Amino acid sequence: MDTVKTKKVRDVRELSYWGSVFYRLRKNKMAMVSIVVLALIVLACVLVPMLSPYSYFVTNTDNKQMPPSVEHPLGTDDLGRDLLTRFFYAGRISLGIALIVVVLECIVGVIMGGVAGYYGGLVDAAIMRLCEMFMSFPFLMFVITVRALFGNSLVVLVAVLVLLTWPSVARIVRGQILALREQEYMQACEALGISDFRRIFRHLLPNVLAYVIVYATLGMASVILTETALSFLGLGVAPPTPTWGTLIQEARSRIVLVQRWWYWIPPGLGISVSVMCFNLIGDGLRDALDPKMKR
Amino acid sequence: MRAYIIRRILQIIPVFLGILIILFMIIELSPGGPMGNYIDPKMRPEMKEALAEKFGLNDPPVTRFFKWIGATLQGDLGQSIKFLKPVTEVLRPMIGPSLALSSLSLLLAMLVGIPAGIVSATKQYTLADNSLTVFSLIGISMPSFFFALLLLKFFSVDLGLFPLFGLRNPLYNAPNIFAQMGHMLWHLALPTVVLGLGSTATFMRYTRSSMLEVIRSDYIRTARAKGLAEKVVIYRHAFRNAVIPIITLLGFWIPALLSGAVITESIFGLPGLGKISVEAVMYRDYPIILAINAMLAMLTLLSTIIADILYAAADPRIKYN
Numbered sequence: 001m002d003t004v005k006t007k008k009v010r011d012v013r014e015l016s017y018w019g020s021v022f023y024r025l026r027k028n029k030m031a032m033v034s035i036v037v038l039a040l041i042v043l044a045c046v047l048v049p050m051l052s053p054y055s056y057f058v059t060n061t062d063n064k065q066m067p068p069s070v071e072h073p074l075g076t077d078d079l080g081r082d083l084l085t086r087f088f089y090a091g092r093i094s095l096g097i098a099l100i101v102v103v104l105e106c107i108v109g110v111i112m113g114g115v116a117g118y119y120g121g122l123v124d125a126a127i128m129r130l131c132e133m134f135m136s137f138p139f140l141m142f143v144i145t146v147r148a149l150f151g152n153s154l155v156v157l158v159a160v161l162v163l164l165t166w167p168s169v170a171r172i173v174r175g176q177i178l179a180l181r182e183q184e185y186m187q188a189c190e191a192l193g194i195s196d197f198r199r200i201f202r203h204l205l206p207n208v209l210a211y212v213i214v215y216a217t218l219g220m221a222s223v224i225l226t227e228t229a230l231s232f233l234g235l236g237v238a239p240p241t242p243t244w245g246t247l248i249q250e251a252r253s254r255i256v257l258v259q260r261w262w263y264w265i266p267p268g269l270g271i272s273v274s275v276m277c278f279n280l281i282g283d284g285l286r287d288a289l290d291p292k293m294k295r
Numbered sequence: 296m297r298a299y300i301i302r303r304i305l306q307i308i309p310v311f312l313g314i315l316i317i318l319f320m321i322i323e324l325s326p327g328g329p330m331g332n333y334i335d336p337k338m339r340p341e342m343k344e345a346l347a348e349k350f351g352l353n354d355p356p357v358t359r360f361f362k363w364i365g366a367t368l369q370g371d372l373g374q375s376i377k378f379l380k381p382v383t384e385v386l387r388p389m390i391g392p393s394l395a396l397s398s399l400s401l402l403l404a405m406l407v408g409i410p411a412g413i414v415s416a417t418k419q420y421t422l423a424d425n426s427l428t429v430f431s432l433i434g435i436s437m438p439s440f441f442f443a444l445l446l447l448k449f450f451s452v453d454l455g456l457f458p459l460f461g462l463r464n465p466l467y468n469a470p471n472i473f474a475q476m477g478h479m480l481w482h483l484a485l486p487t488v489v490l491g492l493g494s495t496a497t498f499m500r501y502t503r504s505s506m507l508e509v510i511r512s513d514y515i516r517t518a519r520a521k522g523l524a525e526k527v528v529i530y531r532h533a534f535r536n537a538v539i540p541i542i543t544l545l546g547f548w549i550p551a552l553l554s555g556a557v558i559t560e561s562i563f564g565l566p567g568l569g570k571i572s573v574e575a576v577m578y579r580d581y582p583i584i585l586a587i588n589a590m591l592a593m594l595t596l597l598s599t600i601i602a603d604i605l606y607a608a609a610d611p612r613i614k615y616n
Contacts, residue, residue: 053554105609126485129309129310129312130312132596133310133313133314133317135595136310136311136314136592136595136596137314137553137591137592137595138550138553138554138568138587138588138591138592138595139551139555140554140555140557140558141554141557141569141572141587141588142588144557144573144576145321145572145576145588146321147576148576148577148579149321149322149325149576149579149581150325153575167593217450220376222435222480225438226593228438228440229438229439229440231556232438232440232558233557233558233561233573235573235576246439248440248444251444252450252562257447257448257452258448261448264441264444268437268438268441268444268445269435271438271441272433272437272438272441273436275435275436275437276432276433276436277437279432279435279436280333
């Protein structure tokens with residue numbers, strides 16, 4: 001037993017940066033449970049065409065408004081479609097949009113923040129003013145404004161969400177780069193005559209990556225909340241495509257709200273649980289990346 | 296101090312101008328332009344001309360932009376296309392309900408969130424802390440519209456305790472102003488809880504982590520070593536320093552609440568800025584859309600400055616520069 005223990009301790013010391021991060025993350029029970037739960041949800045969303053005998057769009061009016069049963073565990077909707085199947089198809093869209101938005105906002109944010117932090121001066125001032133502008137817009141109102149004027153396409157939705165969220169990433173990256181730029185290894189880079197491009201992408205950004213990953217995980221949570229809220233208001237993804245938000249929209253009718261809980265409670269829980277998982281993983285990652293911040 | 300405030304106000308002028316330019320460009324670039332909704336394909340060209348003339352859309356965009364800015368600065372926000380009234384007249388009655396809803400939610404968040412955060416931090420890892428942490432996690436994770444529907448189902452429909460819709464019942468005749476206020480507060484109760492849930496959870500999380508940091512500092516150990524009562528140590532010594540970061544949060548929160556009220560106001564049918572902006576957007580009533588977006592953007596910029604000033608006032612270690 002004793003030898004095992006000492007071996008484990010030595011392992012930790014020998015771990016790489018990311019190795020030690022995952023070692024600490026593994027000890028965070030809540031985060032690990034969240035990863036498992038989220039993985040199951042994602043897996044079910046991806047595999048739903050194979051797992052479900054029902055289609056998400058073919059209607060069957062003989063079988064409409066059925067309460068949960070063995071054949072339809074979450075019942076059926078007004079058009080007789082199986083709601084469990086629609087739940088997972090909706091999850092695909094809700095989670096998929098969030099992923100696309102977060103990846104794009106991180107790419108834009110890292111580039112803009114990196115350039116601002118590295119070059120400083122006028123470039124920095126210009127980019128930071130631009131950030132302030134986008135961060136000052138009333139978030140939801142600006143999104144619905146753009147959606148209403150430019151139409152209901154997915155591209156517009158993703159574009160406006162990216163437009164409004166990249167400044168947060170840019171500010172994190174810029175702040176970190178400003179601090180890193182003064183360190184001695186950057187002077188060494190200068191002395192060695194390494195190109196700007198290589199200095200930014202090879203020597204500065206990897207050090208910033210940790211913060212961006214934490215932000216991205218928490219960002220997934222907030223984008224899911226925004227997209228579902230917009231879809232709920234009828235300003236998100238257009239109706240034939242189900243998302244968790246449009247499924248809950250049914251509950252705006254009084255009779256559904258009162259009598260048919262299986263229409264809107266499951267998608268509501270779907271959103272809450274996945275957002276909670278992303279929040280817990282994000283918090284866990286932040287603690288794991290910086291043990292000093294752990295409380 | 297005064298120089299600092301003046302400089303900060305001067306700094307927001309270019310940012311605000313940029314925001315106005317972006318807003319104006321969005322309307323111009325949208326398919327169909329500002330007249331998108333009024334042009335019927337069957338309409339005769341003369342009619343189109345007349346309409347464009349009526350709305351003043353015949354000038355080049357740059358001219359119209361400066362005209363708009365000039366008018367805005369004089370307090371003339373233009374004519375609403377849907378309501379056929381000046382925008383200021385349409386928006387004025389909407390500001391009250393929105394402001395009431397946001398300030399009540401903020402009050403709830405501060406009165407519940409901050410004490411809960413303190414309890415959570417001082418009793419770290421106890422049952423109280425764990426349950427409060429779980430509550431705050433649910434608070435930031437549950438979508439507000441879903442929470443609103445749950446409350447409506449249980450409290451308004453099943454139990455019949457609260458009204459389903461609106462700010463007042465048109466059939467209700469209040470005997471005096473207090474009864475009228477009570478009547479409106481009763482209508483605002485559920486919306487306030489819905490809008491305040493996320494904020495309460497966020498305030499709690501901030502207070503907790505800020506308190507935990509302060510409690511570990513040396514001067515708190517000194518205060519305890521002096522034999523001060525734990526209450527005095529926590530509320531007199533620790534809380535004063537822990538509350539500083541929350542002031543900054545407050546500055547960002549007020550505009551965020553007004554924007555977030557879009558969902559709450561739409562679900563509960565409250566006649567506020569959020570609800571009218573959804574209606575204006577559906578109708579492409581662009582003078583109203585522009586006015587609301589510009590107004591809230593200005594409010595955000597001002598709140599940031601106020602938060603910075605309060606921050607510096609609360610913490611003498613911070614110097615203006």
